[in-house]
Amino acid sequence: MNTFDNQPTSHFAAPWKLKGEGFILVYRFTKNFVYESGFLREDQLGNFKEGFGYVMLVNYEESPVGPYRELLFIPGKFGPENKQSITKIYVDSDASTENGRFNWGIPKETVPFIWNKESNVTTVGVGSEENPIWFSKIRTGSIPLPVSTKILPIHLLQHLNDQKYLTKPEGKGWGKLAKLEKVHIDPLGFPDISQLKPLMCVHVNPFWMSFPLPKLV
Template structure:
């Protein structure tokens, strides 16, 4: 069942997908992999930026800081359930704030409806992918893979997370309102992905910058990352993924997410 109480679907602009403007209220679960925290390294992992999305030079102002690789399983959104892999390398300079802000530089989802609406509403550079979740209650492990639709048997991202004895049993209430970090995202305008596949998948362009401050709340627990391969988007793998903490923040099912109307800079 999807929730349409705070949104109104409107006509498309030629992509054949309904526009569902913000705000959005969603429910799901998530895994947060923290990258190079607290040490100030300016690392952008392979696959973190898709060259099809942004105008040349727009991502040059990388200021480093803590980054995230996030997996989200949405069970309820205004466009239906879907899965998501997103990259936030850290903070970038922006022409619309006195200090740097977070930026989502690449994101893969399992739904064309959220590709079109995420790009149009918030300048989030979404692309289509195939997700697999394989969990074992006996081992307490979950294997997560993400692949391109044309090569579902060759994932470009894979991670195995496992419960930590005793520690993973204890859920703790948490809200991003308590974060000491500024989680406001400033997103540059997007280029449309050319060709029939880009139009079929809803990979539309935008013409102005947008900002938004997402909110998440629910119960979290700590698990550990025992394996991660983060590809280059073409099926190839780097030798290793540097700077990713083995401690993973696991948001339990029932987590709430709110995405406000994006502020448009004209």
């Protein structure tokens, strides 16, 4: 039994199957940016190994805890394990936060979200309307392409409450190239990528994802 975070009153054990839509922004973050703005744990300082980094905005339409939205930051890989880590993540569901922390050691925090779509432009707000952590407008293009974790694999090593969790989520779906047209970020709440240009932005809709049982290491 996992005793490293309080078991949720409504516990939904791994594996999880999820379905929804989302935006994947792909970057190559510098060490300076990650160390200064990446919300790293103390043990991650000095251990950043670069690689592809991601910002993801996700609208889960189906999950074991019901629909919810999510914003997350993955800087890249860290040594010596050479695995990725989610260093900042928000959702708008307490059940998702509690189960995510308990099942996989993902440091979720619960805040309000706004997710509106008009034609091919999606507006996402995270946090309070008066002082949002994140506010963006993303325009979806028309060129379809398959998206899969086989192309951009994710191997997560999360460290929470003195326990390490190794998880390899798998996902697939259909995406279209997109463009981040406007973004405002509170750097006290999320890494400020507003002055950085992503290598790629993809709107994946729909996608299917599986979060398996983690390996405790």
